[in-house]
Amino acid sequence: MKFTQRTRGMIKAIAVVLSLALPTVIAASYADARVGGGSSSGxxxxxxxxxxxxxxxxxxxxxxxxxxxxxxxSPSAPAATGGGFFNRPGMGMLGGLAAGFLGAGLLGMLFGGGLFSGLGGFASILGLILQIGLIILVVRLAMKWWQRRNAPAYASTGAGPAPAQNPQxxxxxxxxxxxxxxxxxxxxxxxxxxxxxxxxxxxxxxxxxxxxxxxxxxxxxxxxxxxxxxxxxxxxxxxxxxxxxxxxxxxxxxxxxxxxxxxxxxxxxxxxxxxxxxxxxxxxxxxxxxxxxxxxxxxxxxxxxxxxxxxxxxxxxx
Structure with a gap:
């Protein structure tokens, strides 16, 4: 029974990890070889x-x-940080949080022990990857919400049609x-x-x-x-x-x-x-x-x- 539960946990973890990794695989494809690299830069x-x-x-x-x-x-803008894996372009605050979790050993606490106490088997390793993926997903959603909330709207919100004599x-x-x-x-x-x-x-x-x-x-x-x-x-x-x-x-x-x-x-x-x-x-x-x-x-x-x-x-x- 214990083996069956572990097997089911492994399958669920693999499915989640693959779903999180799929966008990264697509982003690294040759479709992004054109000018700009398929990213937002400048x-x-x-x-x-x-x-x-x-x-x-x-x-x-x-x-x-x-x-x-x-x-x-402005204080709401993402802060500039130094180098390292978690500070690659596009990671921003997400990288800092992930690095903080790893550095403080909080991921290990989520498993009920120290940082490496739960890495005795393959399923535990997948569990660690799953925890990291879930944290990244939550932080990304929070960042997108925060950016939408603090982005000023430059579009006109006043009522009434634009003057017809405007040549542009x-x-x-x-x-x-x-x-x-x-x-x-x-x-x-x-x-x-x-x-x-x-x-x-x-x-x-x-x-x-x-x-x-x-x-x-x-x-x-x-x-x-x-x-x-x-x-x-x-x-x-x-x-x-x-x-x-x-x-x-x-x-x-x-x-x-x-x-x-x-x-x-x-x-x-x-x-x-x-x-x-x-x-x-x-x-x-x-x-x-x-x-x-x-x-x-x-x-x-x-x-x-x-x-x-x-x-x-x-x-x-x-």
């Missing part, structure tokens, strides 16, 4: 830790930054950009939208060519550092990602603002592309297809007064 100035308003192109909220060099500007309210360019109901404090002109679409294609092309020097001319130093790291990861896997046929399908301005001498514009982009990954040694395609796929991302651009726009951040949509 900086949006003082609004880095605030979600940009939703738009017609991206009605769902943009994901918070997994990688950013911007220091938190119904703007449509040949590139497919539109503007929602959020009237930006910084005027974005047709030539700015043209620059955004051009950067969309040029960044993708430079990424496919693994041309870091060209990426430096198109992006901020912070974004270049992430691109260089992702390209190095692809090389370590003997993979090369090629993106072709990039075409903007729809775009909306989420918000535009000014900070000192810097102008910022956050734009939702829905575009099609042919995304393929090849083996670097033999040239065989290992992921992707010849058929175009669609992606929706939120890109933020920045420029110094009188300068050119540069890519400052890429955020995935939920």
């Amino acid at each position: 900086s949006r100035g003082s609004r880095t830790f605030s979600a940009p308003p939703s738009t017609t192109t991206a009605p769902k909220a943009a994901q918070p930054m997994n990688r950013t060099m911007t220091q938190p500007g 309210a119904n703007y449509r360019s040949a590139m497919g950009f539109g503007l929602g109901s959020n009237a930006p404090p910084l005027e974005i002109k047709p030539e700015d939208y043209e620059a955004f679409e051009r950067l969309l294609g040029e960044v993708q092309a430079a990424w496919s060519e693994e041309d870091v020097s060209k990426l430096e001319r198109l992006s901020t130093p912070e974004m270049v550092s992430y691109f260089a790291r992702d390209l190095a990861d692809n090389k370590a896997r003997n993979a090369v990602n090629k993106v072709t046929g990039v075409k903007l399908l729809q775009g909306d301005l989420a918000e535009a603002w000014r900070e000192g001498d810097a102008d910022y514009a956050t734009v939702a982009l829905r575009f099609s592309l042919v995304d393929k990954t090849f083996d670097r040694n033999n040239g065989q395609m290992i992921a992707g297809s010849d058929q175009p796929t669609e992606a929706t991302e939120v890109w933020t651009f920045v420029r110094n007064r009188g300068g050119n726009w540069e890519l400052s951040a890429i955020q995935q949509t939920n």
Whole structure:
């Protein structure tokens, strides 16, 4: 009877661990080999830790930054921490709590003894993994709730229609950009939208060519550092990602603002592309297809007064 109970416990633990590990396996797939790595990276100035308003192109909220060099500007923002496994990009407060549990031996107390008192068998090891997974799941849910609660809403909540004489309210360019109901404090002109679409294609092309020097001319130093790291990861896997046929399908301005001498514009982009990954040694395609796929991302651009726009951040949509 005791053996049967242990066997059932092992099966339940394995099922839970696999369900928790599945998203990680998917995130590490070659589908994330494209520019940006399928994560949310970069900086949006003082609004880095605030979600940009939703738009017609991206009605769902943009994901918070997994990688950013911007220091938190408020007590509610996630704190910057040092290195180590539990402080990898994207772990944040979650890593600190997990490390704290391990360091204090609280996980061992959950098993009724010391930290390693319950590791006498395989089932106990699975039980330890299960406890860690449950703690991580609870903390992630708490973090998401806290971020939604403290994210300021930039969308207009006032009643009444927007003035019809606003020249930007119904703007449509040949590139497919539109503007929602959020009237930006910084005027974005047709030539700015043209620059955004051009950067969309040029960044993708430079990424496919693994041309870091060209990426430096198109992006901020912070974004270049992430691109260089992702390209190095692809090389370590003997993979090369090629993106072709990039075409903007729809775009909306989420918000535009000014900070000192810097102008910022956050734009939702829905575009099609042919995304393929090849083996670097033999040239065989290992992921992707010849058929175009669609992606929706939120890109933020920045420029110094009188300068050119540069890519400052890429955020995935939920």
